[in-house]
Amino acid sequence: MRRLSGWGNYPVSQAQLLAPRSEAELQGLIASNPSVIARGNGRAYGDSAxxxxxxxxxxxxxxxxxxDAQTGLLVAESGVLLGDIISAFLPRGWFPAVVPGTKFVTLGGAIAADVHGKNHHKDGSFRSCLDWVEVMxxxxxxxxxxxxxxxxLFNWTAGxxxxxxxxxxxxxxxxRVSSAWIRQQTIPAANLHAAIEIxxxxxxxxxxxxxxxxxAGGGRLGRSLVMLGEHAGLQDLSYDQAARPFAIPRFGSRTVPPVFPSFALNxxxxxxFNAAYFWTGARKAGRQITDFDSYFFPLxxxxxxxRIYGRKGFAQFQCVLPLDSxxxxxxALLQAISAAGQGSFLAVLKRLGAxxxxxxxxxxxxxxxxxFPVNRRSLQLMQDLDRITIAHGGRFYLAKDSRMSRDTLHAADSRAxxxxxxxxxxxxHPSFQSAQSQRLSL
Amino acid sequence: MTKSPVLILGARSDIGMAVAHAYAAQGHPVQLAARNAGNLEPQKTDLELRHGVPVSLHEFDALALDYHERFAGALPELPGIAVCAVGFMGEQGESEISPAAAARVLRSNFEGPASILSVLASRFEQRGSGTLVGISSVAGDRGRATNYVYGAAKAGFTAFLSGLRNRLARKGVHVVTVLPGFVATQMTEGMDLPDKLTAQPEEVARAITEATAKQKNIVYVRPVWRLIMLIIRSIPEAVFKKMSI
Structure with missing residues (x-):
């Protein structure tokens, strides 16, 4: 038994982590345990895995x-990271058709959560690039x-x-892509209305x-920086970049200290920070060439x-609202967040397609x-956000959830x-259960 | 310039496979040697797809000493770097009562690895270049009640590597001794190891590629182990014999 949690370090459960090495071993573990759930790289925020x-x-x-270098069809086991796929195939001119906000997710996790990317409005979710899946x-x-x-089985497995x-x-x-670079256009939006127009x-x-x-509140409610992107062609690149279109200069990654003082975030x-970020972004608005890592996976x-949220962990709230509401x-959501003064730096708005x-x-x-850093007030606020979402016909993303109630999910989503x-x-049902599925009666 | 092949002895082990990935990522062709090498086919395909380097499979049994010459002669190309990740922990309790079990631990961790590295050493010496990497263990730094048969074999292997390094130092061949400390592998699965002292196989692999590139002699994968073993070695025997560590 060990402490086990998702990316948000909340909630923490006591669980046994078993790492089978063969299908036979896997079969044995499914048969011999009351229930199991597969875990990839532990990037789901809450207790999904x-x-x-x-x-x-x-x-x-x-x-x-x-x-298959003709069609771009890759067959791989579920524990392969999307980042590994990018490392292996981007230099050969291929990129996953759908990527979420981190490349440190496994293929299996991307399928299970049916992740979406910045191209969802055009290309759909991860399932749209799946030819087939094998499930035990x-x-x-x-x-x-x-x-x-x-x-x-396919339809229920994706998501x-x-x-x-x-x-x-x-x-x-x-x-197919012709470079590792993205042609990015940043457009500042003074408020929510402007962002949606863009x-x-x-x-x-x-x-x-x-x-x-x-x-930001009042007339600046929902001010945003909208970032559009296209895969850059050779004609978009500088002479040096075009000479080696898949070579990205390496900036070392940084590591957050194990315990970051949570009082630094208030x-x-x-x-x-948000105001500075907005004004810096607005001043630099316009077109630029960005490497794929900075565009897709800035974090x-x-x-x-x-770990910047400290020992108590954090929770993410993610909902989708239908177009007409x-x-x-x-x-309503932004007013509630702004009034509570609890929003974080890491907030994202995105138009999804059908x-x-x-x-x-x-x-x-x-x-x-x-x-949100997990505390009594933020948990209360998130319940308010749940109610607003339900009132507007929206629903919630299970890969991010760590604290929703069963009633909230079922009220929002009759598909549950x-x-x-x-x-x-x-x-x-008896064989496959996560702490989340038990909490949400799935 | 095409890079020289890297031979991994004991390629099925988690450390062996991690080393194969680390060198393949640098563009080295890889030779995977293990028992039942044929069923490493998925690993070979995975390495080739990820890194775009040629990978070959070679049947190798560390305990079949008579075949080591033939094995080395049959390699398609003499490797530039050979990494020996062969090892077998066994059960200390069993080693205490069964001479056969103890012999297997001693042979797998000392006799077999020393034999194949001797064979390769002569060929490297003749060529006048190359690096031999032996993965030994901090368990060889001092015998402890809980695993002294394994420790004794590793002590032997560490001494062997030291002598080999001395012998080849002026012949253009470098020898690296790797002392990993605890590593999260199949061998240690189920053991309750302290996180801060336990390396991942990928860390061991990184330590090996760096040590080889920088021609280091003795590498502790996590530096804290150098200190731990210094302390353990310096405990007077009269005290040490009564301790349970």
């Missing part, structure tokens, strides 16, 4: 199996599922948080995301950034994500009951 008493660490299932079920049988074969079985292998399509008229951009200042320091350069809904899958998070509309019912009928 914490199984009590038994959690299956998938680190030994980390082989790349084949790559409660009886130890491995089934291949895809949009054509075992369709139902199913590992609760349909252990994801072993998958085939994903990479996209997103709506930038639907053609491949990538779009906004950093949003959650502490409403005054964050407010000042990955700060290893262990989750997004404006009033976001306004999505048609039974249990994935995205829907057409706007998603807002931000972090269907998912739970499917798990009961198919026999998945």
């Amino acid at each position: 914490v199984g009590v008493p038994a959690t299956l660490h998938m680190r030994h299932f980390d082989k790349m199996i084949s790559f 079920g409660p009886d130890g049988t491995v089934r291949r599922c895809s949009p054509q074969e075992n369709t139902e 199913g948080m590992g609760l349909t079985g252990v994801i072993l292998r998958a085939a994903i399509r990479l996209r 997103f709506e008229r930038s639907a053609a951009a491949t990538y779009s995301v906004a950093w949003i200042d959650c502490l 409403r005054f320091s964050v407010r000042a 990955d350069a700060l290893l262990g950034w989750n 997004a404006r009033p809904g976001l306004r 999505q048609d899958s039974p249990f994935s998070f995205p829907m057409e509309g706007y998603t807002l994500a931000l972090d 009951a269907e998912f739970a019912g499917m798990r009961q009928l198919s026999g998945m």
Whole structure:
């Protein structure tokens, strides 16, 4: 038994972490434990990949199996990191078709959470680049599922948080890129209304995301920096860059000290920081060439950034609101956050596209994500945000959740009951459970 | 310039595989040597896909001393660097009562590794270049009740590496002794090891590539182990024999 938690270091459970090395061993562990859940690189924020008493660490299932240089189809085991895929294939002109905000997630984790990226409005979620997935079920049988074969299992597995079985292998399509650089355009938005206008008229951009200042109030409520991006072609690069288009100068990563004093983060320091960040960004607004790491994974350069919230950990709130109620809904959320003075620096606003899958998070509309250090007041605030989200027809992202109540989830998302019912009928329920699925009755 | 191949002896081990990845990432072709080498095919494919280097598999049994010459002769190319990650902890209790079990621990950690490195040493010496890396253990720095058979074998191997280094120092061949301390591997799975003293296999691999590049002689993977072993070695025997550590 050991202390086990997600990326937010909250909540902490006592669990046994088992690391099988073969499918036979995995079958044995599924059969011999009351329930299990697979864990990848532990980047889900809460307790999605914490199984009590038994959690299956998938680190030994980390082989790349084949790559077709004609089609860009990569077959790999579920423990391979997206960062490893980028390291291996970007120099050869390929990039994952969908990447979330960190490259330190495993392939299995990306499928289980059906992650979305800055191109969701155009290209959909991670499942859209999946050709097939192989899943080990409660009886130890491995089934291949895809949009054509075992369709139902495929649909529930993408976004199913590992609760349909252990994801072993998958085939994903990479996209051709001509450089490791991104043509970035930064557009300052003075308030929420302006930010939404920019997103709506930038639907053609491949990538779009906004950093949003959650502490600004009044007329500046929701002021943002919208960052659009395109994969840069050779014509966009300087002579030196174009000569070696996949070579990115290495800036060493930094590591946050093990215990960062949490008093360094308070409403005054964050407010000042946010204002400085906004004005610096607004002054430098315009077009620039950025390396892919800085554009897609800015926080990955700060290893262990989750520690800046101190020992008690942090929680992330992420919801999506449907398009027609997004404006009033976001306004209500931002007013509540700004009034409480508890917003963090790390807050993101993004336009999502339509999505048609039974249990994935995205829907057409706007998603807002931000972090809070865990304390009584922030937990209370997040409950208020839950209510506002539900009132506006929104729903929540399970990969970020660590503290929602069962009633909140089921009130927001009628699909949760269907998912739970499917798990009961198919026999998945007793074998695959996480601390989160138990908390949320999934 | 194409880089010289790196031979990994005991490639199936977690440390061996991590070293293979570290060198492949630098662009070195890799030769994986292990028993039942054929079923390392997935590892070979993974290395080739990730790093775009050629990888070959070679049947190798550290205990089959008679075959070591033939094994070295059959390699497609004499490697520039050879890393010996062969090792077997065994059960101390079993080693105490079963001479066969003790012999297996002694042979796997000392006799076998020393034999294959001798064979390679002569070939490297003849060529006048190369690096031999032996993964020994801090357990060899002082025998303790809990694992002295394994420790004795590693002590022997450490002394062997020291002598080999001395012999080859003026022949253009470098010898690195690696003392990993605790490492989170299959060998230590299930043991309750302190986090701060326990290295990941990737750290051992990084220590090895750096030590080889900088021609270091003796490397403790986590520096704290140098201090720990200094203290443990300096405890007077009269006191040490009554301790349980």
